[in-house]
Amino acid sequence: MDATTKLTAGGNGVLGCWLIAAPFVLGTPAIGRWNDVIVGTAVVLVTGYNYARAVRQRPESVTGAGIVAVLGLWLVVAPFALGFGGLALWNDVVSGTVVASFGSYNAYIAGSATPLRATAQ
Numbered sequence: 269m270d271a272t273t274k275l276t277a278g279g280n281g282v283l284g285c286w287l288i289a290a291p292f293v294l295g296t297p298a299i300g301r302w303n304d305v306i307v308g309t310a311v312v313l314v315t316g317y318n319y320a321r322a323v324r325q326r327p328e329s330v331t332g333a334g335i336v337a338v339l340g341l342w343l344v345v346a347p348f349a350l351g352f353g354g355l356a357l358w359n360d361v362v363s364g365t366v367v368a369s370f371g372s373y374n375a376y377i378a379g380s381a382t383p384l385r386a387t388a389q
Contacts, residue, residue: 273374278319280370283311283367283370284308284310284367286363287305287343287363290356294355299351300347311339314332329378336367339371340364340366340368340371343361344368347360
């Protein structure tokens with residue numbers, strides 16, 4: 269695992285923890301609070317799984333990194349879909365953008381490191 273991949277995986281882990289705590293710090297409405305806690309927990313779990321695989325010299329899960337990227341995109345859209353605003357909106361948009369960017373990078377790196385399988389013909 270190279271330094272950039274460690275940084276992006278660790279960054280997503282920290283952002284996932286922030287997403288779990290942020291609704292209580294920022295006074296987010298109930299629907300936004302549950303959304304942030306659930307998405308933050310999922311980001312922490314999937315990022316932790318990928319980080320643990322990389323530390324054990326196993327290839328990262330492309331699917332896991334892709335799920336994190338999709339969760340980041342959901343965070344960008346969620347405030348508009350769920351109808352909350354203010355500081356909670358900007359927290360989700362900025363956090364979601366970073367999570368999606370880091371997750372996309374990790375999916376790209378994991379995909380390029382995975383050897384292609386030969387198909388039987």
